[in-house]
Amino acid sequence: MIGKFVQNEYPLKERLDAGASDLGYNFQAYAQMADLGLIGALFDEEIGGFGGAGFDIATVFTELGKGLVNEPLNDTALASGYILAHTGHLDWVEQIISGKKRVALALIENGADYDWYLPETTAISSGDGWNLTGKKTSVKFAHGADAVIVSAKTNTSDGLSLFLVTGDAPGITQHRFQTVDGGSACDISLADTPSLLLGVEGGSYEIIDATAARCTLALCAEALGIMDSIKTMTVDYLRTRQQFGTVLGKFQALQHRTAQMLLEIEQAKSAVTNAARDLNAPTDERNRAISAAKYSIGRIGCYLAEEAIQLHGGIGMTWEYDLGHFAKRLVMIDHEWGDQDHHLMRYAQS
Amino acid sequence: MDLNFTAADLAFRQEVIEFLEAELPKAIATKVKADIAVTKQDTEFWHATLHKRGWLTYSWPKAFGGTGWDPVQQFIFEEECAAAGAPRILPFGIKMLAPVLMAFGSKGQQDHWLPRMCDGSDWWCQGYSEPGSGSDLASLKTTAVKDGDDYIINGQKTWTTLGQYANMIFCLVRTDGTCKPQAGISFILVDLATPGIDMRPIRTLDGGYEVNEVFFTNVRVPASNLVGEENKGWTYAKYLLAHERNGIANVGISNQKLLRLKRLSLTQRRAGKPLAEDPLFAARMARLEIELRNLETTNLRVLDGFSKGAGPGPESSMLKIIGSELEQNFDDLTRRALGRHAQAHTPEVFEPGYNGPQVAPKNMANQSATYFNKRKVSIYGGSNEIQKNIITKMILEL
Numbered sequence: 001m002i003g004k005f006v007q008n009e010y011p012l013k014e015r016l017d018a019g020a021s022d023l024g025y026n027f028q029a030y031a032q033m034a035d036l037g038l039i040g041a042l043f044d045e046e047i048g049g050f051g052g053a054g055f056d057i058a059t060v061f062t063e064l065g066k067g068l069v070n071e072p073l074n075d076t077a078l079a080s081g082y083i084l085a086h087t088g089h090l091d092w093v094e095q096i097i098s099g100k101k102r103v104a105l106a107l108i109e110n111g112a113d114y115d116w117y118l119p120e121t122t123a124i125s126s127g128d129g130w131n132l133t134g135k136k137t138s139v140k141f142a143h144g145a146d147a148v149i150v151s152a153k154t155n156t157s158d159g160l161s162l163f164l165v166t167g168d169a170p171g172i173t174q175h176r177f178q179t180v181d182g183g184s185a186c187d188i189s190l191a192d193t194p195s196l197l198l199g200v201e202g203g204s205y206e207i208i209d210a211t212a213a214r215c216t217l218a219l220c221a222e223a224l225g226i227m228d229s230i231k232t233m234t235v236d237y238l239r240t241r242q243q244f245g246t247v248l249g250k251f252q253a254l255q256h257r258t259a260q261m262l263l264e265i266e267q268a269k270s271a272v273t274n275a276a277r278d279l280n281a282p283t284d285e286r287n288r289a290i291s292a293a294k295y296s297i298g299r300i301g302c303y304l305a306e307e308a309i310q311l312h313g314g315i316g317m318t319w320e321y322d323l324g325h326f327a328k329r330l331v332m333i334d335h336e337w338g339d340q341d342h343h344l345m346r347y348a349q350s
Numbered sequence: 351m352d353l354n355f356t357a358a359d360l361a362f363r364q365e366v367i368e369f370l371e372a373e374l375p376k377a378i379a380t381k382v383k384a385d386i387a388v389t390k391q392d393t394e395f396w397h398a399t400l401h402k403r404g405w406l407t408y409s410w411p412k413a414f415g416g417t418g419w420d421p422v423q424q425f426i427f428e429e430e431c432a433a434a435g436a437p438r439i440l441p442f443g444i445k446m447l448a449p450v451l452m453a454f455g456s457k458g459q460q461d462h463w464l465p466r467m468c469d470g471s472d473w474w475c476q477g478y479s480e481p482g483s484g485s486d487l488a489s490l491k492t493t494a495v496k497d498g499d500d501y502i503i504n505g506q507k508t509w510t511t512l513g514q515y516a517n518m519i520f521c522l523v524r525t526d527g528t529c530k531p532q533a534g535i536s537f538i539l540v541d542l543a544t545p546g547i548d549m550r551p552i553r554t555l556d557g558g559y560e561v562n563e564v565f566f567t568n569v570r571v572p573a574s575n576l577v578g579e580e581n582k583g584w585t586y587a588k589y590l591l592a593h594e595r596n597g598i599a600n601v602g603i604s605n606q607k608l609l610r611l612k613r614l615s616l617t618q619r620r621a622g623k624p625l626a627e628d629p630l631f632a633a634r635m636a637r638l639e640i641e642l643r644n645l646e647t648t649n650l651r652v653l654d655g656f657s658k659g660a661g662p663g664p665e666s667s668m669l670k671i672i673g674s675e676l677e678q679n680f681d682d683l684t685r686r687a688l689g690r691h692a693q694a695h696t697p698e699v700f701e702p703g704y705n706g707p708q709v710a711p712k713n714m715a716n717q718s719a720t721y722f723n724k725r726k727v728s729i730y731g732g733s734n735e736i737q738k739n740i741i742t743k744m745i746l747e748l
Binding site for chain 1: 479482483484485486489508509552553554555556557618619620621622628630631634678682685686688689690691692693694695696706707709718719721722725726728729730733734735
């Protein structure tokens with residue numbers, strides 16, 4: 001069902017135009033996806049969804065990846081829905097699942113690219129709320145969002161805290177910029193910006209860690225979908241492109257390279273399967289499976305992107321041919337939620 | 351061979367450094383170092399500056415107005431130009447067509463075209479690949495049919511780099527379709543102002559515009575523009591490709607990229623510490639540095655062999671493969687070093703007068719686009735797969 005929607009309603013050309021637009025994505029398509037239940041599938045029944053297991057998340061995002069879908073589903077709906085549900089804000093969750101509200105997640109700061117546990121943004125109690133001051137970088141889909149969830153440290157606790165900031169709160173400024181994979185992101189400045197504490201002051205490490213696991217799984221699944229499309233494009237090209245009097249696919253050197261691509265993709269699939277299976281396992285076990293998947297996806301994704309372009313030759317370098325757009329997104333996935341080295345090290349040290 | 355630089359080499363290096371300090375405008379160097387495309391005017395200015403000093407044709411023999419530098423001097427010059435951020439010399443005229451004209455062109459062609467590519471009268475581009483003839487270049491279909499004192503050209507070329515700035519193109523065309531494909535190809539020079547030529551842009555995956563398709567419809571070219579003999583073009587093309595690969599090890603550029611990466615690794619942070627202290631990243635950097643030191647010597651060994659033998663040979667293919675992959679690996683690792691900010695695609699920060707916010711470090715604002723753009727270097731100039739075919743056949747004799 002998702003696959004059909006993506007194939008029929010989300011052509012690449014429109015996706016690229018939407019990515020370059022002021023909003024940075026296709027709002028109509030997003031509303032349609034919510035109507036189809038795509039967002040509900042990411043959450044369990046207790047909080048108003050009808051899925052929420054690792055395999056539900058993986059299935060949805062793999063199908064989205066196949067069509068290079070760029071909508072506020074991962075770092076936004078999946079992340080903020082999970083956080084708001086587990087901090088007792090089910091009214092928000094309902095509106096996120098129905099697609100009526102979009103809430104972005106702002107964790108990362110300059111100098112702490114993959115280390116979300118190191119925020120320097122501070123929160124000071126203002127009696128009935130908290131005021132935030134600091135800078136967040138590379139926040140996806142913050143532009144036009146109804147609210148942003150921000151991580152910070154309070155002046156009275158060493159632990160991590162999460163806060164909800166409305167998109168139009170005083171003291172918030174956004175600098176939107178284009179991303180190389182055909183979307184946009186925002187740097188966000190907060191100056192004494194009023195906010196609402198989510199959950200317990202200083203007690204949000206675990207919930208962010210669990211959110212990171214979900215988002216990382218979704219990202220790995222998206223990569224799998226992209227890999228699938230890249231493999232199809234490459235094999236199709238080798239079957240049809242003629243050089244030296246025959247199709248490229250008849251050259252043994254290229255056959256072996258394509259076979260290697262297939263082996264790597266199968267291994268990537270297994271890594272994502274392991275992560276989906278262990279999403280609700282005890283924390284250490286879960287994080288090992290997540291890191292194993294993200295490392296595998298990062299390494300294999302970059303290899304595949306480069307190899308597929310090389311096997312295509314010049315045509316793979318052009319904007320008009322789909323492959324390049326898939327390759328760009330696949331490589332950029334290694335830059336979200338920790339790259340392959342980050343996760344290899346986390347696995348080794350766990 | 352002796353790999354130590356002599357006192358004369360060191361003095362020469364100093365001379366090059368001083369020249370670059372005095373003559374290379376900072377605004378141009380900044381763009382080059384950030385991998386931002388230079389303008390047509392930037393390139394023309396730099397060609398003129400080098401020409402005034404007699405260094406534009408540094409790779410040419412003295413008899414044709416070159417410097418007569420030995421391979422080590424040429425290497426030093428290339429290394430310092432890369433270090434300073436000098437725009438690359440446009441290879442199409444100076445490094446590709448010129449050696450062919452010197453070896454196979456008529457005296458009249460040499461006297462006419464060589465000075466014009468030096469003084470900026472002509473900007474050359476290349477008409478080799480066709481939509482159906484990439485790696486299998488010899489299958490090319492663009493035809494040139496003799497008609498009185500002219501040839502009439504019909505067909506299509508593609509991947510023509512910077513054709514949008516060019517006024518001249520050298521082409522491989524089919525003049526005999528009845529024989530073995532390689533035996534029916536000729537090498538011809540075409541004025542792009544001739545009626546019947548249509549140059550159309552190709553947008554690349556990084557969003558940039560540097561390559562073109564060129565359509566030829568009944569384009570009438572004087573037969574005097576044929577280089578060498580009819581149907582001998584394949585020999586000239588192979589000669590040209592071997593020369594093009596001379597210098598393609600790009601050691602100077604990779605050295606520059608290593609320095610830039612090392613600097614970046616000191617300011618980027620992971621887990622609260624400088625990236626340079628991250629053991630996995632440090633190992634990745636060390637691996638590339640070792641590869642580069644090895645390539646530096648491989649390059650000099652190959653160049654030394656050329657200067658003692660009959661000029662560039664199939665060993666150029668080794669330099670092309672190793673050099674292109676190493677350059678790509680530096681762009682890859684620099685992208686990794688940027689962490690989350692690798693996603694930012696903000697070339698607007700290089701526009702004159704820009705004073706808005708910056709996301710990535712300024713000289714890195716185009717890095718991921720560069721990484722994707724540089725996937726081309728293992729594809730163009732004879733893909734690395736074709737280079738391996740050449741090595742297999744010519745060196746290994748398999």
